[in-house]
Amino acid sequence: MKKLGIIAFSILFIVLLVFTDYILMPVWLLNHSFTLFVLLIFAVIISVVTISLLRNKVAYSSLILVALVIVIMVVQFFRSSSIFKHQEKRYLIGDIKEKEFNLEISPVDLSKLPEVTPRMALNLGDKRLGEDLALGSQVTLKEFWANHVDGELYYVAPLAHSGFFRWRDNKEGTPGYVIINAANQREVRLVKEVNGEPIRIKYQPSAYFSDDLYRKIYRSGYRNVGLTDFSFELDDNFNPYWVVTLYKNKVGTSGADPIGVLIIDPQTGDIEEYSLENMPAWVDRAIPQYIAIDQINYWGRLVNGWWNPSKRGMLQTTEGTNTVYNEGRSYFYTGVTSAGADESTIGFMLVDTRSKETVLYKISGATETSAMRSAEGAVQQFEYDATFPILINLEGEPTYYMTLLDRQGLIKQYAFVNVRDYSIVGIGETKNQASSNYVSRLRDRGQWTPIENVYDEVNLEGRVVRVGSSIIDGSTYYYILLDTMREKIFIAPLTMSNQLPLTKEGDRVNISYYDSPSGNINLSRFNNLEIRPNN
Template sequence: MRRVNQSLARRLAEKRLGEDLGLGSVVAVGEMSIQKVEDDLCWVGPLNHSGFFKWWSNGSGTPGYVVVSSTNENDVKLVREIEGEPLNMKYNFGAFWNDNPKRHLYNHGYATVGLTDWTFEIDDSGRPYYVVTVYQKTIGCFGANATGVAVLDVQTGEITPYSIEDAPKWIDRIQPESFVTAQLNYWGRYVHGWFNSIMAKKDVLKTTKGMSLVYGDDSNSYWYTGIQSAGSDDGTVGFVLVNTRTKKVKMYRQAGATETAAMESAEGAVQEKGYHATCPILYNVVGRPTYFMTLKDDAGLVKASAFVSVENYNIVGVAVTARQAERNYRRALLGNGNDLAFGDSIASYSVTGDVLRIAQENTSTGTIYYVLVSGQENKLFAVSGGISPEIFITKPGDKISVSFDDSGNAIVDISKFDNLSIDLQKTTKQIGVEKRFEAAREEARESRTEQNVDAKQQEMTPQ
């Protein structure tokens, strides 16, 4: 889980810089950017000259950059050499005149080219670059649309242009956040034309406040934001993931809470401590869309982690560690009788076996039963009375059948429980009711399935 946000990453980087004798007095940490390097998600920040005279006396450049793990506050590295060669980052935003990256590109053929969203990134070998988006305006002075990137080697000053299709895989960001936000809002505002956006406002949508960069299992990066009806404050009608390279959009029809509402819910769970929630990141927890965020004290230090359900922001799990917070969140889900999975990315199974052990745990949301089943000794099944009242009278030796979504965890939440040793009689009418309920539940599951929106660039651009 991403426990380190941008402000904390910068603070940790500055602390590491201060530990190097004499270095902190001549350079400063630049803007930190999130990036996936091989399989590690980390924050990377350049070392910039801290003033004019520092630049004047160190014209060869600054001695490297800082890497901060996004999952471990103690993993902070000051990189000063690559493959035994010392780094000299001549082109940085603490430099002046022709050593400034913007001035350097201006003097080398980019004076009349639209440039935006300067991002410091490193390739898989650790070599540093500045990546800047190249764009064109498609409708007069409006309708900015990314067409590629220009990559600046901060050591040599070499500039390499790439189209969107030809950009190296290590480049995560081509589509600027501002472009994506504006184009999504144009799409939602003018869904039925300009006149409707002013008068009736039928079906008018907008993005929620804030947009975050997330990474999927496919190793691609996405801009994430919620989508809500115009005039709505706390609720969303769904959310979108926009590929930061290709701008391909995936929209998920999922009613739920906004990021702001989720943050307030997490803060309310520990209101006596006065913690402040960071901007949440979307995760898939046991098949359900979930916000994850850290809680900081007034000094900006991480004190706890929190999980909040997108579907129901009253379902919250908070603890000092992310692992314990996730466990508390799972308990809260079970206590609220949740048995519907979101999407179909997690494998579903049904098994039958004898109860070897059973124990119960009383929580603030109800009683959770933990069951060890023969043939599945490597998993501990968790079930609440909201799933089936038969769990209340289940004992070791009973034969049971359980259905569950396997996300790879040792403790598994059960979605369906049946004690085969108990033969409860049902009326024909009750059987019919249960069949209709199952049909409704399946319909709800299908309605939550991912809906891909193949939005072309011209459809995302204001018309």
């Protein structure tokens, strides 16, 4: 009878083990907390059943197995604790370089600045799906990812199954993805084929059983490594892929650190593994945002060890993070502030999303939330809400850029807020208007001082092809197009020269400006050669 019980238990245990592996998919390593918890449950079950069936001294020796797992858990706890491992945790981020903001961050082209947020992308994508009644009832959109594709920034999301029964009816996969130009909310496309070939997103997180993306990877031999940050990306030919980060815990059961990526074809399930050094150039994101922020906080908080009740020298990240792009590379951005500080930063960090290279720019100024409140306060009569800002280089100044939304989530205005002095705010109904307003306020405060080795001052002469004006927050701005440089629009405030209101098409003028890649340039000097001061 006991033998039958042992045989039955052995079969049930194997079934339980297979079930755990298939459903829970733990990482079979002893430095993962969930895996240790699973092993403890197994050890308890084995001991209880063994003692119940055999009821002898040998059976009670099975408790050693429970004790062994508990000992491993205790050891891993101490190996993971910042009390004993503060040095290892602090240097997980690697070497942090300090650089000059103006020398490293390229001036921004206003036309490329994103105006779409992930939340807006979902609303725009749902609206696009709603235009296709048959498709809208079968699929949904779960999450959008920022992608830098062929020089443009997009938000992209795969069509996801809206439930188990929808998956069962469409097991060949959902028919494509939605792509939105981050700089133009009117450019929303539903992509169902690439190069004439139809798209089927078969493997995805919202699928079930063998079509589930995590399970597909796990059962392909990746049981002994951590899998995280499943992001949907496009290559430069707009072919879709899943990019998944491989990581290992380097400090006990903590200290997750990326070691490579998997690139999965969502249509065929083909998997290719790459190290961080040799992955394809089109991959934007190999470093999970939460890992980067955790490691920066370890670096800042453990500067003087675990025991630091006075918080001497302690730093921490500000609330909220964002992704910024500079010369085709993407970075996680976060402000850095002293522990306990609420309104100001001592600088900010950029973490390369491919290599984890981290740079600290020491610029004291406002936090992101302070800048948001400043922008909202400039138009408080409208009760607009500011989006979380993006850090940019505008006219040589570190600047927060954000959009202002109404209660329906629609963009009403754009805002630029100076990092060093968040009372300097530029608001406008277009990016160009807001930028001109911002630069005018910088000039008024005497804070616009372009650095010579970053900007070259250019002197240009030509005839006016077009000239127009607009009023922004009570200030008049003039927009000038010259025959000698038709690709640039030059902007000047009325306060720059009393010749501006008298300037007309055909006049020959002489201007000066600091060169930048933007198609809209703020002038530093204006002179109408047709107007003689003595006349």
